[in-house]
Amino acid sequence: MAITDKKISKETALYIYKKLLLPRRIEERMLMLLRQNKISKWFSGIGQEAVGVGVTLSTEPEDYILPMHRNLGVFTSRNVPLYPLFCQLFGKADGFTEGRDRSFHFGIPDQKIIGMISHLAAMMPVADGLALAKKLKQENGVAFSFCGDGATSEGDFHEALNLAAVWKLPVVFIIENNGYGLSTPTSEQYACEHLSDRAKGYGMHGFNIDGNNIFEVMETVGKARELALQGEPVLIEAKTFRMRGHEEASGTHYVPDVLFENWAEKDPIHRFEQYLEAEGLFTTEDFEKITGEVDASFKVDLNKALKAADPVFDEERELNRVYAPEPDTLPEHKNGVTYEHRFVDAIQASLRQAFEEDSSYLIMGQDVAEYGGVFKITEGFLGQFGKDRVRNTPIIESGALGAAMGLALEGFKPVVEMQFADFISCGFNQIVNNIAKSHYRWAPPLNITIRAPHGGGVGAGPFHSQSVEGWFMQIPGLKVVVPGTVEDAMNLLYSSLYDPNPVLFFEHKKLYRSLKDQIPDKANYEPLGKAKIRREGTDATIITYGMGLQWALQYADRYAEKGISIEVLDLRTLLPLDKEAIRNTVQKTGKVLLLQEPSLTLGPLSEISAIISEECFEWLDAPVMRCASMDIPIPHDKNLENGFMADSKLEEQLDKLLKY
16 A cells, blocks of 8 residues: 555644654654663664554554553553653653553553563463453453564464454454564564464464555554454554664664665655655645644653652562452352362352352363363353353463453453463463563552362372472462362362452362362352461471371371370461461471472472571471472372372471471
8 A cells, every 4th residue: 555545634644643753752852861871771663653653543442452662652642641651661650660660561551551571472362351351341342462573483472363263352463573573583583474474374364564654554453443343353464674773772783784774765754754745735844843843742741750759669568569458348148058068069169159249250271161171170160151251262371361361451350270280381471470460560450360270199190290389489469379178178269269369279189079078058258378277286386288288187196196296287378478377386386397299399388497497496496397299200100109299208207306
């Protein structure tokens, strides 16, 4: 499409021109400030303005935009207030993240802008979740998600496109193909002629456009939006060029000069000016006047932001920002009869209760619908709650978790079932870098519950038996829950579902159908992070959780027959930890054995050992001892697995502690 093919009014022309010019003039000022050391880093979008501006001008207010770090034009075209925007770019206290994150790593939910993280393509599955939320609410909104050519090699790119196509989501993905992923040219990134051709493989519409032609961008995005609203997602590849380095410090020495010369002639603002002159709408003198007006439009806010206060560290404020407070109100109910539940029954009943109470809950995962999940937790849910709320996904752990974040941003309470906890590694980035950190940085609370069947003892081998809960204990923003009783399986899952923060809920596979108890028929909410004394004792304490609790109680009974009194403290929640309960039991017995199913080195209870050594040393009558599984992968053969497991060493370690 030639830019001269269009006919527009002078008023429209001026509006578009100012929208294109504003981010360019701001960027040119930012580059000056960078040289003056007023800002620390800048990712330039000079030469690419037509993509961000063109997309934004073609959206509706109800549409979501998920921009990247070269999309200043998205923010300015959506009329984001400039003073807090500049404060954000300068790292000031009045910025959108209050200094907690840099540049464009933020979102503005009220303006339907969802910010990026540094891990490329990570926000694309989030766009799927936002689009699904719009579809479920029957709202005519579309999610527009940006990425660069480099991000198209990431797994999240492919998972997001596949999910969007399978679920027929109102989403448009925009690739800003500027020729380089940092210094790697596209010839070394992919072998297909056009990245937009990948759309065919996913059953999507694909468009390849001139990203420096503002009219072509706007017209294509308009078509894409109509298709997306019909349940036909779209992939747009906008060919453009990065006229500066990946970021200013990296330079452009790796780019041939001829490319700069060729693309300078295609500069989107220069081309638009040529069009405006050719149409007789504006002259060179008009452009100079308009440029002055544009400069004046941001000068006051920019100077004010330069003088704004820097963030001041306040420990209590920062800690309080990590987690959202507990819910103020909960559904009221009365427990009826008490009857026998298995561990698996309790989990299913708790999940069903929450789903019956609140229609914003939905569950996603592999085989969770008709099949009922591999452990049959959601058996019967499809018939009771319907396909919208009980959703099979492709095998896309990262994609499902990213979609959960998008749903949570729209007020849903998604539950994601990991088929096995071992597979959570495929979604690790979404959990630890996206979901966990977003509320601290800028986002509203994300009520996401991730259920993960874990643990050994069933001969399932090294890829279906791991206890990986310790991986997440060092990630602020997450809560990590591991029940060890039937009642806790019911109540702590219910509490996890209603907690406004992201919770990883680990369910032991061996306990599913082997552990039974008489408990009430209704789940009750309790704040997460409270340990419980499961057995009072005076001679020594076993601190444990999950399956370890069952081992500890068995051995405590055996030792009671010998006249030895063992206290058992069940942590129940590994993040946050109940340090007060730990201190109290250490002070009471003076001897502590830390029992865990995971392997010894850097296992979850190593942190407990450090806490006791630092805060309880004066009360100890013996060294803190640990009992854990071996530092090897979990073997499949039952004899080998039995030797691997921590309980095979428990009596030896207890005797050693008691004799000290």
